[in-house]
Amino acid sequence: MERKNIFPVFDRLTSREDKEALLKQRGLAIWMYGLSGSGKTTVAIELEHKLFQKGFICQLLDADNVRTTINNDLGFSLHDREENIRRVAELNKLFIQNGVIVINCFISPTNSIRKMAAEIIGKKDFVEVFFNTPIEICNQRDPKGLYKKAMTGDIEEFTGVSSPFEMPDNPEMEIRTDISTVDECAQKIIDHILPKIEIK
């Protein structure tokens, strides 16, 4: 797109630091990724409640919510998946600029997609949380009935079945919902991020 007639005004607005001071919290992107059924959204809802009890304002973004609203023009081709994540990452930047903590739940199947999100958001504002649930467990849970549909071919390009999921090499944080409770998983994430979001 031609950008030469564009004049952003970001630097003439109230700064992120001033907003964070008013909110008494720092903006951050928590990027939870892993297979469908790995427990991302369940843990995210618990995490959001726990953080709110501590006085932190969070925005939860997941594929289902984003795809019914701002990204409802996108499908599931590789191009559209990347565009989905690109826009979500830009959304994160806007919220972080306001001091809001964003809890993201996206399968994010490839290293390149996760890297793109981190680069758009900025690594210092990005915490990567890998939901490393064995696919057999995800398949058994199948909370939305999607694995069943993927197996019978009713859904094409379903991650883990008919579309690949690249395991991360060295994730910043790993969550195992198959061996820990929802509460334990949420608490583990809070312990990790609290130093990043607290303003003393």
Next chain:
Amino acid sequence: MERKNIFPVFDRLTSREDKEALLKQRGLAIWMYGLSGSGKTTVAIELEHKLFQKGFICQLLDADNVRTTINNDLGFSLHDREENIRRVAELNKLFIQNGVIVINCFISPTNSIRKMAAEIIGKKDFVEVFFNTPIEICNQRDPKGLYKKAMTGDIEEFTGVSSPFEMPDNPEMEIRTDISTVDECAQKIIDHILPKIEIK
């Protein structure tokens, strides 16, 4: 787009009301529209500063900022203009859900585009502010040199020159930057919205 495999979780999260109580402000979309050069962004920056001084967190969105980030895949055809506004309206909904006040500056040239924004955001959360600056004044100001480029054909489909601007029939609020100061204009908007955003 096929939506049958989508399962939004909006209703399981901390409510808007709880977030607003924590922030001590109500979410609202202030939709400022009018020609390029009508003074929208200048007044918006002043408005954002004044509101922050009163302890209100606002997010300013304007075409230049949005088009360099989340909507950088869009051009200026009628379809792309509508899609730009559709996504911005969805963005407003997300911010309002967090209790944030969104100050929007978009030309929004047609009644149908303005109506779409109001409908997506919801009329009770939508304040419409028409910047009714005579085009001769906008043209003289030409802060970005865009009228000059439009006149010489360097920019196609420029609103007010080579693309129409539909005057609103009965705008909720009218701002005249040609006869009032920036400070007066911002104050007029504050007086109008304060009852909507204050939590006593």
